[in-house]
Amino acid sequence: MRGGSQPHFVDAVPDDAAALLREICETHLVQYREDAAAYARGDTHFAMTVQGVRYAKLPVSRFRLWCLE
Numbered sequence: 646m647r648g649g650s651q652p653h654f655v656d657a658v659p660d661d662a663a664a665l666l667r668e669i670c671e672t673h674l675v676q677y678r679e680d681a682a683a684y685a686r687g688d689t690h691f692a693m694t695v696q697g698v699r700y701a702k703l704p705v706s707r708f709r710l711w712c713l714e
Contacts, residue, residue: 671696677713680705 658666672695683691683705692701 673712676703677709679703680709681713684710 675693675695679691679693680703683689684707689705690702691705692699692703694700
């Protein structure tokens with residue numbers, strides 16, 4: 646640590662991070678959820694709709710499962 650300062654935890658989300666967090670929730674988390682559901686069914690592909698756009702034949706990825714964990 647520099648200057649002998651004590652570590653501190655962030656106790657609130659900065660206001661300017663709200664848009665980024667909303668984007669993550671509306672895109673990535675939907676993709677992870679649909680990927681995990683497809684994997685659990687034994688499917689190799691899945692479809693999803695994000696922000697009004699339909700995506701079809703997306704390959705199931707174990708990496709997305711790892712990200713979701």
